[in-house]
Amino acid sequence: MPAPASGPTLSVVIPMFNEEAVLPLLVARLRPIVDGLGTAYEVVAIDDGSCDTTPVILERLRREWPQLRIVRLRANAGHQAAISAGLARARGSFVVTLDADLQDPPEVIPEMLQIAREDGVDVVYGVRNDRSTDTAFKRGTARLFYWGIRRLGALDAPQDAGDYRLMSRATVDAVNSLPETNRVLRLVVPALGFPSAAVGYTRELRAAGQTKYPLSKMVRLAVDSVTGFSLAPLRFATWLGLLGGLAAFGVLFYALVARLLDHALPGWTSTVVIVAGVGAVQLLALGILGEYVGRMYAALQARPSYFIAHDSLEPSSGGSAARD
Template sequence: MVLLSIVVPCFNEEESVEIFLKEIQETLKEHDYEILYINDGSSDNTLKKIKELADSNSNVKYISFSRNFGKESAIYAGLKNASGDLICVMDVDLQHPPSLLPEMIESVSSEDYDVVAARRVSRKGEPKIKSFFSHLFYKVFNRITNMDLAEGATDYRVMRKPVVDAILKMPEYNRFSKGLFHWVGFNTKWIPYENIERTVGETTWSFWGLVKYSIEGIVAFTTLPLSISIYLGTFISIVAFIYMIVIIIRYLLYSDPVQGFATIMCSILLLGGIQLLSVGVLGKYLEKTYIETKNRPIFIVKESNIDDI
């Protein structure tokens, strides 16, 4: 029987890890699987709970980081240490419904698909402003990156081993998994599902955290923002030149003296703002380049029950 490795990033999820395991056990009674919990530097009793589950379940593995490295690092660590022929990435809070797993496994095993992924078709239970910005992100991301990332795409997916191997060949430090999953290609089947609220606990993702994550994703897959300053500079230069001609003509024809302190100040502030924005965008890309050149490890393992890690 094909072994399924389920990669589960965890950060302060002591209430969820046991509930998640019970759901998987109930759903995958007829499948051979392992669960690989990645403790991402949790400050609560998440690691203790995971160890207890590992002691009583031989198919429960875990990796515990030395500190919080982030979900992207946890996903990478899980993919790197998964031993199954099929690899699944899931959230521990059960917002990724385990009930979809049998269909996903069947599709990737018997149909001509390398990846079967889930996408949310609704956002019920979420604040409207969060839904609006999520929709806006997908539109902007696809437009400026020339990619076709499915709206509502999640990290929840079952992949064949060659797909995971392709993803692991990109050991970049600044990771945006949704984009990487799409970038490597392969035949993908999408399974729609309705949004599900967390079973227990509260999300660790704040609104500004999601905004920052979105910016990281855009910077990781396009250099278009670097070109925006060129377009803005060209446009403003043309407008300024036309305005200069208008002032000269007015002065020659009507002897109209140069006026408009407010106009001058607005122009200075506008140009200053655009310059600072351009420098900020450039700095963001330099920051990413700087971090990549350090070649620091994506994660550091403090302890694990995997022998060859």
């Protein structure tokens, strides 16, 4: 729904999970920036089922910072689901999504807001111009990810743009109206095709705490991105089947010629190699199909990707609210 006339101009949505170490640093940097904007704002902290003292720290901070709003999820739903929960709850005419680890500097927010207003764009992406603080492995896998997305023809996702962005109310409403689960917002937002701009910044080291994106989650994000936005893997499976059929035909032709020429056929080694190769191709194709079938199954179930336990703006919400 559109933001009410009395609502804030800006909402800053911050998903967080077990971020007790970085919260004081985040507030110390973010609050002076948003206070200095000279416009009404809210900071929506999405507590993604934290099991440390993050909820306690947030409640204490809220007593000193009226614009801080706490939305607590009943269980850990994941980074993308937590951002989706924040977008569904945010009331601002403009919404910024920002991670709590301070690797993406909040000092860029005023520039994002200025560009959105002056240029009339719906999305302003934060683009990492300098990623020297990231490991070589992370920089390499990120380049591979965006290169692969473009090669698969999924969409023209901004290079080195993660989940740090500013969106207009129209963009947020469009994202919230989408029925799909397992959203990868760094691809969903560009797929809308709304007018956009970009702001460059230097990627910083995590201010405190430990990363919440290990290799396993990065792989899962990549799989969701590819299967959610491209049919290329299905076509790849089809081509594998065609190539496997041609290879089998070639082996059959070779066997018939060898029989006619009375040559001995290769023994068990070649047989095992051929059978194992064909089996591997079949399993790969089945795995690709399984990913797509699994996404269809999850969509048909229509289970909410998160449950709201508490919203400080609605103290009586109680915990029954859910969002797909």
